[in-house]
Amino acid sequence: MLNKGGTLVTNNDRAAAGPAPGGLGRRWRPREKLIEGWIVLAGLLTIVVLLGIIALLMKEGLPIFLHTPPWEFFFGAKWYPVSEPPTFGIMPFFVATFWVTLVATAISVPVGVACAAYLAEVAPARVRETVKPVIEILAGIPSVVMGFIGLMLLSPLVQSLFHLNTGLSGLTAGIMLSLMSLPIIISVSEDALRALPDDFRQAAYALGATRWETIWHISIPGSLSGITAAVMLGVGRAIGETMTVLMVAGGALAVPIAPTDPMMPMTAAIASGIGNAVRGGFQYQALFAIGLSLFVITLAVNLVADRVLERQKRKFAR
Amino acid sequence: MNIDTQLLHEKTTGPRQSRLRTEAVNLYYGTFQALRNISLEIPERAITAIIGPSGCGKSSLLRLFNRMNDLITGARVVGLVELDGINIYDDSVDVVELRKRVGMVFQKPNPFPMSVFENVAFGPRRHGRHKLGELEDIVTRSLQQAALWDEAKDKLGQSALALSGGQQQRLCIARVLAVEPEVILMDEPCSALDPVATLRIEELMRDLARDYTIVIVTHNMQQAARVSDMAAFLMMETDKAGTLVEYGPTSEIFTNPRDKRTEDYITGRFG
Numbered sequence: 386m387l388n389k390g391g392t393l394v395t396n397n398d399r400a401a402a403g404p405a406p407g408g409l410g411r412r413w414r415p416r417e418k419l420i421e422g423w424i425v426l427a428g429l430l431t432i433v434v435l436l437g438i439i440a441l442l443m444k445e446g447l448p449i450f451l452h453t454p455p456w457e458f459f460f461g462a463k464w465y466p467v468s469e470p471p472t473f474g475i476m477p478f479f480v481a482t483f484w485v486t487l488v489a490t491a492i493s494v495p496v497g498v499a500c501a502a503y504l505a506e507v508a509p510a511r512v513r514e515t516v517k518p519v520i521e522i523l524a525g526i527p528s529v530v531m532g533f534i535g536l537m538l539l540s541p542l543v544q545s546l547f548h549l550n551t552g553l554s555g556l557t558a559g560i561m562l563s564l565m566s567l568p569i570i571i572s573v574s575e576d577a578l579r580a581l582p583d584d585f586r587q588a589a590y591a592l593g594a595t596r597w598e599t600i601w602h603i604s605i606p607g608s609l610s611g612i613t614a615a616v617m618l619g620v621g622r623a624i625g626e627t628m629t630v631l632m633v634a635g636g637a638l639a640v641p642i643a644p645t646d647p648m649m650p651m652t653a654a655i656a657s658g659i660g661n662a663v664r665g666g667f668q669y670q671a672l673f674a675i676g677l678s679l680f681v682i683t684l685a686v687n688l689v690a691d692r693v694l695e696r697q698k699r700k701f702a703r
Numbered sequence: 704m705n706i707d708t709q710l711l712h713e714k715t716t717g718p719r720q721s722r723l724r725t726e727a728v729n730l731y732y733g734t735f736q737a738l739r740n741i742s743l744e745i746p747e748r749a750i751t752a753i754i755g756p757s758g759c760g761k762s763s764l765l766r767l768f769n770r771m772n773d774l775i776t777g778a779r780v781v782g783l784v785e786l787d788g789i790n791i792y793d794d795s796v797d798v799v800e801l802r803k804r805v806g807m808v809f810q811k812p813n814p815f816p817m818s819v820f821e822n823v824a825f826g827p828r829r830h831g832r833h834k835l836g837e838l839e840d841i842v843t844r845s846l847q848q849a850a851l852w853d854e855a856k857d858k859l860g861q862s863a864l865a866l867s868g869g870q871q872q873r874l875c876i877a878r879v880l881a882v883e884p885e886v887i888l889m890d891e892p893c894s895a896l897d898p899v900a901t902l903r904i905e906e907l908m909r910d911l912a913r914d915y916t917i918v919i920v921t922h923n924m925q926q927a928a929r930v931s932d933m934a935a936f937l938m939m940e941t942d943k944a945g946t947l948v949e950y951g952p953t954s955e956i957f958t959n960p961r962d963k964r965t966e967d968y969i970t971g972r973f974g
Binding site: 598607 | 815817
């Protein structure tokens with residue numbers, strides 16, 4: 386800060402000079418300081434917790450690589466934690482997570498975005514105002530209930546439809562997960578679509594574009610960053626969801642060849658194994674290493690999405 | 704870009720066909736009546752200005768001609784709006800086809816968040832032109848017509864949002880021209896622009912009026928006097944929006960208004 390003469394005045398100088406005349410002196414505002422401090426603390430806390438989680442995963446998980454080299458751990462197809470000697474290959478879980486997420490995404494993204502477009506662009510206000518809260522309530526159904534529904538209703542259907550030995554499969558799990566990520570995708574995409582300025586739509590309509598053309602060529606590309614965020618949230622839920630896949634994916638330990646095979650995604654492997662694992666033992670470490678891998682996968686997915694968005698923005702926006 | 708006064712003169716004296724006309728049109732937004740009993744004949748290949756104070760229904764009247772009011776829930780039109788003798792509010796009329804023939808430029812420049820090229824190619828693509836060579840021709844021609852080619856020819860692949868406000872508005876005009884309309888509606892096209900950019904758009908409008916029928920809504924009396932051949936003065940009386948006070952050649956409206964209210968408005972006594 387500069388004073389009249391143009392020399393630098395520091396806060397210390399000012400304090401030494403006493404309060405400025407005319408009632409303009411700096412005041413001590415304890416309430417402001419308190420709130421400011423609280424906000425900084427809350428921000429720091431989030432970072433500390435996140436770093437703590439990473440540190441814990443690494444501390445508990447990384448030692449497994451002293452027993453099983455990373456190559457065997459990630460690409461090994463045999464998970465025999467209690468054999469002598471035990472082998473820890475997580476390929477079956479990894480591929481299972483891939484299939485389940487692929488099925489869930491393939492269903493929930495097109496359906497979710499289409500539904501959001503309907504609500505934002507086509508539906509009359511009254512329909513939107515009734516349907517949206519209902520969809521948001523769907524997001525709150527506990528995953529164990531979704532697991533039940535998959536077990537009782539969907540798995541027999543999948544079994545007879547695809548002539549399978551068991552209806553408990555990656556496909557069943559993927560479909561259930563798609564239902565669980567749909568509400569997030571719809572709700573967040575709809576917000577994104579509605580945030581797009583109406584100018585673009587008006588211009589498109591005035592050029593003789595149909596409603597469908599306007600949605601497909603203007604509204605969806607225009608709100609792509611929001612829709613991508615919605616998809617990431619949905620996919621994130623699908624990757625991380627545990628209870629439902631534990632109940633309906635089938636739990637087989639072989640590397641699944643087709644999505645219709647019974648399988649055990651990474652989350653289910655952790656949940657089902659952790660109860661039997663001796664604390665600090667090899668299996669315990671291996672399970673933590675799976676958790677660490679999951680964390681890295683979701684992080685990578687988010688980073689890739691960020692990059693894609695950034696490129697998209699640079700291409701169009703100023 | 705000189706205004707060809709010779710041509711203008713010929714045009715004003717030659718026979719004029721009326722492309723757009725309204726007869727006893729009333730427009731309602733729910734229970735609110737925005738236009739009252741409006742009858743107008745808009746001359747072909749000329750500029751018709753709609754002037755009047757804020758909220759008097761100028762934009763509503765303009766949006767009648769390409770049925771943009773359809774997008775507003777509760778909007779209802781009673782009366783006749785004709786394009787070449789066809790009632791455009793008839794059930795058999797396809798709105799998409801109508802908007803191909805009646806283009807629109809908006810108040811705020813609203814290029815799509817795409818490249819300059821894609822902005823201009825948007826309309827033609829929607830109407831079935833997909834060959835790249837053909838699109839390139841259309842884009843070049845439209846940008847030339849909109850007097851933007853020299854400034855934009857090296858920026859075709861760049862974002863349209865990187866252009867200046869005046870360039871963006873000319874791009875929006877090029878985007879409309881690419882669809883090859885017969886009528887161009889302009890809703891206060893210069894109100895977001897600086898005087899220099901405004902002048903360029905006005906020159907462009909005069910050029911375009913040789914081939915197109917233009918209807919412009921403007922707040923700016925000088926602009927209406929400068930560019931338009933015909934002028935319609937709309938007014939808002941106490942809870943009576945959308946009354947057509949006077950309609951006639953711009954020269955008469957501005958020099959010898961028949962109605963006292965027109966005179967008061969034009970001379971700046973209210974508004």
